[in-house]
Amino acid sequence: MPEISVRGLEIPESPIRKLAPLAVAAKGRGIKVYHLNIGQPDLPTPQVGLDALKNINRTVLEYSPSQGYQSYREKLISYYKKYNIDVKADDIIVTAGGSEAVFFALMACLNPGDEIIIPEPGYANYKAFALLAGATIRTITTTIEEGFALPKVEKFEELINEHTKGILICNPNNPTGYLYSRSEMEQIRDLVKKYDLYLFSDEVYREYIYTDAPYTSACHLEGIENNVVLIDSVSKRYSECGVRIGALITKNEELRATVLKFCQARLSPPLLGQIVAEASLDAPEAYFRSVYDEYVERRKCLIDGLNSIPGVYSPMPMGAFYTVARLPVDDCEKFCRWCLNEFSYEGETVMMAPASGFYTTPGAGYNQVRIAYVLKKEDLERALTILRKALEEYPGRVDEK
Structure with missing residues (x-):
């Protein structure tokens, strides 16, 4: 069989999408997945x-x-x-x-x-x-x-x-x-x-x-x-x-x-x-105002919620609709995989993007995730509850002394 190109082998997988098969498998087992991994807004198109x-x-x-x-x-x-x-x-x-x-x-x-x-x-x-x-x-x-x-x-x-x-x-x-x-x-x-x-x-x-x-x-x-x-x-x-x-x-x-x-x-x-x-381009100003106001509320909901979980820290983002949060775990990619493969709380789990994929420096961001606040507040609140439970149960939890 002919070899794959060096370029093809070197190009990295997307940290946003590479765990998607695990999410599909979780849904196949009847688990509801809250997608915090991808910047896909749920707000209506104009x-x-x-x-x-x-x-x-x-x-x-x-x-x-x-x-x-x-x-x-x-x-x-x-x-x-x-x-x-x-x-x-x-x-x-x-x-x-x-x-x-x-x-x-x-x-x-x-x-x-x-x-x-x-x-x-x-x-x-x-x-x-x-x-x-x-x-x-x-x-x-x-x-x-x-x-x-x-x-x-x-x-x-x-x-x-x-x-x-x-x-x-x-x-x-x-x-x-x-x-x-x-x-x-x-x-x-x-x-x-x-x-x-x-x-x-x-x-x-x-x-x-x-x-x-x-x-x-x-x-x-x-x-x-x-x-x-x-x-x-x-x-x-x-x-x-x-x-x-x-x-x-x-x-x-x-x-x-x-x-x-x-x-x-x-x-x-x-x-x-x-x-x-x-x-x-002809969307009324009211459209942009409602979308903006919604993201302001979601941002507060998410960041306040993250920082209330023991061992979790996120700075307050000043733009876009993402944040990078530090989690008390040994390896966030392992944790994100575990959430999809082995964990659920009341039939639900969360999907996040391991932040190591957003770094070029080897080993950087190993205990961080990117979270997109593109879900409605009720779903964000539920996802935060699930994340708290997941961190309580995760066998690779690492608490700072």
């Missing part, structure tokens, strides 16, 4: 988006332009303007989700052997896309004890060498919920400018910021306009994960032309997804 999908009157479902429909890109200008992000339609390339935007950006900007700096813990698929581009990830470690705040600029500079090509951030952050301050963003800007690096900024959670501090986009940073690549998606802001529509935005014309070649090779972004996403 009605205007659903109506657009129901009322499609095309007789042919055609290819769209490789860069996405002009009408959608034109309409996005007003959306970004609400966040003081000044773009033209030609600055925007529509992608098949934010994931494709990250992948195309790294493929267009990095050569094999180049290095990219990513704060850890970070979104697990960044590692996969960097490997596919032949690049090496250098991580700048943030800690749960410091609320996952960025280290001082000197820590970044220790990692920069002749192979360094860029810095990739997620703001607000997945998996930690951390929100980068204006001063932190300016610190990154100064590094990008000093060493002429790319700044890849994944900003798909900008709607969900739980502080009065102003939101700072990479596109707000002066003097590095041609270095910035903004990654976006409709998945989270409209509960439209399945339509697979994202965007890559940059003022860098040469980079856009290069990315477009990758877009042409994959032909076009999803037609139906663009129809839904374009219509969803």
